[in-house]
Amino acid sequence: QQQQQGYGGQQQQGGYGGGQQQQQGYGSYRNNKKRVEMSTINPNKNSCNLVDPPKDTVSDLKWAPNKDEFVVSSWSGEVSLFGVSLQNGKFGAGSPMTFMNQGPTLCCDIMEDGTIVSGGGFGAFAQPAPGVNISGNTQNFKFGEHMAPIKEMHYIKEKNAIITSGWDATTRIWDLRAQNPLQETINLPGKAFSADAKSYLYVVACNQKKVCTIDMRHLGNFKEVTNSPLVKQTRCVSIFTNLQGWAVGSIEGRVGMHFFDDDPNAPADYRSSFNFKAHRGQTSHPKQHIIYPINCIAFNPVWGTFATTGGDNTFQFWDINSKMRTLTSEKCNNTITACKFNSKGNLFAYALGYDFSRGSDSRYFIKDYGSHIFVEPLGKEIMPKYMKKHVEEGRPAIPPFSGFGIINPDAPPPPKAAANPGTTQAKEEAKQKLNEKKYNQNYQQQQGPPRYGPPPGQGRQGPPPPGYGPPPGQGPPPGQGPPPGQG
Numbered sequence: 473q474q475q476q477q478g479y480g481g482q483q484q485q486g487g488y489g490g491g492q493q494q495q496q497g498y499g500s501y502r503n504n505k506k507r508v509e510m511s512t513i514n515p516n517k518n519s520c521n522l523v524d525p526p527k528d529t530v531s532d533l534k535w536a537p538n539k540d541e542f543v544v545s546s547w548s549g550e551v552s553l554f555g556v557s558l559q560n561g562k563f564g565a566g567s568p569m570t571f572m573n574q575g576p577t578l579c580c581d582i583m584e585d586g587t588i589v590s591g592g593g594f595g596a597f598a599q600p601a602p603g604v605n606i607s608g609n610t611q612n613f614k615f616g617e618h619m620a621p622i623k624e625m626h627y628i629k630e631k632n633a634i635i636t637s638g639w640d641a642t643t644r645i646w647d648l649r650a651q652n653p654l655q656e657t658i659n660l661p662g663k664a665f666s667a668d669a670k671s672y673l674y675v676v677a678c679n680q681k682k683v684c685t686i687d688m689r690h691l692g693n694f695k696e697v698t699n700s701p702l703v704k705q706t707r708c709v710s711i712f713t714n715l716q717g718w719a720v721g722s723i724e725g726r727v728g729m730h731f732f733d734d735d736p737n738a739p740a741d742y743r744s745s746f747n748f749k750a751h752r753g754q755t756s757h758p759k760q761h762i763i764y765p766i767n768c769i770a771f772n773p774v775w776g777t778f779a780t781t782g783g784d785n786t787f788q789f790w791d792i793n794s795k796m797r798t799l800t801s802e803k804c805n806n807t808i809t810a811c812k813f814n815s816k817g818n819l820f821a822y823a824l825g826y827d828f829s830r831g832s833d834s835r836y837f838i839k840d841y842g843s844h845i846f847v848e849p850l851g852k853e854i855m856p857k858y859m860k861k862h863v864e865e866g867r868p869a870i871p872p873f874s875g876f877g878i879i880n881p882d883a884p885p886p887p888k889a890a891a892n893p894g895t896t897q898a899k900e901e902a903k904q905k906l907n908e909k910k911y912n913q914n915y916q917q918q919q920g921p922p923r924y925g926p927p928p929g930q931g932r933q934g935p936p937p938p939g940y941g942p943p944p945g946q947g948p949p950p951g952q953g954p955p956p957g958q959g
Contacts, residue, residue: 514824515802519846520563524570526550529825529843533810534581537629540814542821543588544845545580549573551590551599553582556847558819563849571599571612579625581634587648589634591622596636598648606648615653616646624676626669628688635688637664637676643686656691660684668718670711670876675718677709683720683730701728701747710769712792713776715877717745721766725751727780729792746795751782765829768810774817774871775854781808783829787822793886794857806844817871820848858886 514521526546535542541555552568573592580590586601596616600606606613620640628635633655634646641663645656662678669675673695674686681700700706704724711718717731731744753762764783771778777798781787787808789799804824811822825843852860855869862884863869872883 512805513844514804514846516804516846516848519848520565522554522556522565522568522845522847524552524567525823525843525845526552526570527842529827530810530823530845531577532579532625533812533821533823533845534627535812535814535821536582536586537584537627537815539586540816540819541582542812542814543580543582543590544810544823545573545577545590546825546843547576547578549575549577549592551577551580551588553588554821554845556819558849563847565847573597573612578621578623579636581625581627583627583634584629584632589625589627589648591625591636591638593621594618596622596625596634596646607651615648616644618642618644620663623664624667626667626674628669628674630672631688635669635674637667639663641678643667643674643676645691658686658691661697665706666708668710670713671715673711673715675709675711677706677720679705681706683709683718685718685732696732698730701730701745702726707766708769710771710778711876713771713773713778713873713876714879719769719771719778721750721769721780723765725749725763725766725782727766727769748795750780750788750790750797751784751786753784767808767827770812771876772813772817772854773815773876774873775856775859776872777854777856779811779813779820781811781822783807783827785824787811787820789854791856796857798855798857799853815875817854818850820850820854822846822848856886 526544526548527550528546528548530544530546532545533542540557541553543551543553545551549572550570551573552570554565554568557564573590574595575593577590577592580588582588585604587604587606588599588601590597590599594617595614596618597612598606598609598615599612600610604610616636618636618638618640619642620638622636622638624637626635632647632649634648635643636646637643637660641660643658643660643664644654646653647655660676660678661682661684662680665677665679667674667676672688674688675683676686677683677700681702683698683700683706684694685696687695700720700722702720702722702724704722704726706720707723708721709718716733717729720728720730722728726747727750728747729745734745751764751766753764755762762784766780766782768781769778777789777791779787779789785804785807787801788797790796791798806824807827807829808822809825809827811820813820823843823845852863852869855863856872859869870880870883872880872886874880
């Protein structure tokens, strides 16, 4: 029975049923009759552990578009809805609402009315929210399927539709209110590995390093089909907060930033797009590093910064304007497989679980510790670098965005950075330096090789003045000095 905003049990200060309120800290976890302290699982003290996580690794995590609740899917087929609250610095959460799918569930999302959608195996399922009726269904029902497992699923708020991408190399758009939910089928250049949807944009990363951008306002053609800027296999993709490009992560521990307005025929030095290394580990050898895959990239809808999670068991925050890392978390005991920011940008949820990157023999990680879901309340660590300076100077911190693609007109503009390689000013400066270098080279060639000594006709001639030669009797033997009058 629903209790106000909760699902089952008694609501605990904004939580969902029966859970106990947690402050900013960590508790403990009991699994297989073995008590494991949270400090050994997650040493990040500001992260709050949620009760009753899925039994297997979390495959996807999505926040609701207008509430502080999020849904997770797992390889065990569980789909769970968690509700959280943050009031006066106190964090509250409770037990989740959970239902099972047929087979491993690789993706999920939550609609504006609270309906949960998920992709379990080949089928796409919907769990209506309490009190919501979808085409006569009030329980979990199947509304469509792919010819291969569904890898990505997203809710498009502007169209009130569901978009899915699968390993059958297709993207499909669904309208749950229609008698025939399938509205559109788009063929992809390859199997879908990862995808992201923000506002009217949908970006899907396929095998063979292809990245396709779809404008939901014009479904006839792709907005852009390009190759990934990274060399190795694509792992994840995410759209910028300002909708001006996307970021892609690979198994090589690199992140590539791609801007839509870049000229693909321009030299690399003149483009705005760039790549950087992330989630690398040190070894005893100074020139050797351990490379971890980038599992997830998530952009903050308010501050425009972004987070990456990797196989090194950490999450990192980055500032795209200054191209700097602003935070590296403490190392957890397991891989961070999924992460996301809430719509207000003040909560960061992430999931721990084994990703089988070391093979099936490492299954003991799950048996000992299981999967875990944490929520981290955020402060100025998620702000861009220039906004942190405003806070230190006592000025108000005004977010630059009020949502994905929505610029806040009251926010101060970021400081003018050095000219990007792709701008006209930078091109003119580079051209001027190149012309100066060529001029100097030509001038030296025209002047010939450097000369040593005075010009011809200006040196001293005849014998040396008195007092400048050797003392009498100490000169060279007769016949070995210069001829008379030529010394």
